Amino acid sequence: MRLGHFERLRPVCPRCLATRGTAVPLALGFVEEEAGGSVRWGTLVCGDAACAMEYPIVDGVPVLVPDLRGWMAANGHLLTLRADLPAAMEGVLGDGFGPDSAFNATRQHLSSYGWDHYADLDPATPPGQAGSVVRCLEAGLERLGALPPGPVLDLGCGAGRTSFELAERTGGLVVGLDMHWPLLMLARRVMERGEAVFPLRRSGIAYDRQRIEARFAGAERVDFWIGDALFPPFAPHGFALVAAMNVLDCVASPPALLQAVDGAVADGGGALLATPFDWSTQATPVEAWLGGHSQRGDDAGRCEAVLARLLTPGAHPQSVERLHAEGEPLDIPWTVRMHDRARMQYSTHLVTLRA
Incomplete structure (x- = not known):
């Protein structure tokens, strides 16, 4: 820290x-x-x-x-996970644990996130494939325009690329908050050593060790903390910018996330919110999906319509109080690599907001 x-x-x-x-x-x-x-x-x-x-x-x-105790109990094995496994032995262990193990689920996460966050820096990666998160962030910052001076909060920072980009583009302190320990360790290695190291899935449970030089201007202004996006551990109105890139459909209560963002942004500050509305009961109870389960309701199951009302003061019982949209939402292509022969293509919904 x-x-x-x-x-x-x-x-x-x-x-x-x-x-x-x-x-x-x-x-x-x-x-x-x-x-x-x-x-x-x-x-x-x-x-x-x-x-x-x-x-x-x-x-x-x-x-x-x-x-704290609940998180520690669920993640204690990850906090003590060895970081010095040779690539070949990692493969041997992955074979032994099997495809449905927590070990291989973690490798898949690291593969998909590591590739999108850093593979665009690898000369071997064809242009335009990796780096969806950077392109989405760029579009949001361009739309948002000038911001007041102050620190930046990157909610759900994952493998950390957005935090480094925000530090370089805003010139302020940036703190990246996430709940996923292995992804934060990937981000910290970039911060401390200037290299991204992660397993890249070929197919099945066959992975290659990927090592990419990743040095960013302003990396000394970035830090990564474990924290809950629904309860950022900060006093209100302390951040010039809050980014939440593809986090809304990964939390137990999307309205609570919007309230957390609303409470964290300083007066005159901005927020970037991106989501593909890819709901899963592993993260969000069905009842909390924004329109994704209510085709007979007023919004006919349209997630965008429910989000728009939540971001309009007074339009919904759980509407935010301070944030308002700046410009029309954008649809941004977002590619998630699963393995050599599989890509998942999202159209993520990007909203720019001002307090």
Whole structure:
């Protein structure tokens, strides 16, 4: 955890935020290892004695989620996963675990996200294939225009490319927030070593180790934290820009995500929201899908119509209060690579917003 980010952004206790709606500042607890202005091992502690929740900093990443023990129980095996497996042995283990294992599910995630976030930097990748997330971000920033000075919050940053791009394009501090530990480790390797390393799926459970040089101007202004997009661990109205690229259909409550974005953006600041409305019960209960289940309702199942009302103050019981759309939404092609012979093509819905 970069101390400059901690001091500037002044994170608050996510448990107090989620349970009581209060923004209680976190303080450094003990520091086990610190170097170069960053804490690699240590803790952050809630300043309210009635809570005093202790949040670990693991491998430089603070884990700031409301249900800390639940997240730790679900992800403990990933926090202790070895990072020094040779490529051949990774393949041997993947064969042994089998295609339906958590090990291979993680490799598939790393393959798809790593490829889209960084393969466009590889001269061997044909132009226009990888990099959908960058093209979508560029379109949104161009539409949004000038922003006030201030830090940037990248919700659901995944493998980190958007965070690096935002730092380079805005000149401010950027914090990338995500719940997926392996993807954040990929992003941190880019931040610390200037290289993206990830397994790239050929077919079945056959993967190749991909290593791509990835150096970005402004990478020193980026940090990556574990955090829940529904409860960003920050006091209100602290960010000049909030980006949520293909996150809306990956959370338990899409309206709660919109409220979180609305609350995080500073007055006059902007927000970018992209989603293909690709609903899944693994992430979002059917009842929370925005129109994707209600073809007999007022919006005839049109996700875009429900989102538009949620982003119009007073148009829906759960509408945001401060954000308003700037310009018409855009449809942006977004390619997800599954393996050598499979690509999934989305049309993601991009909305630019101003507070």
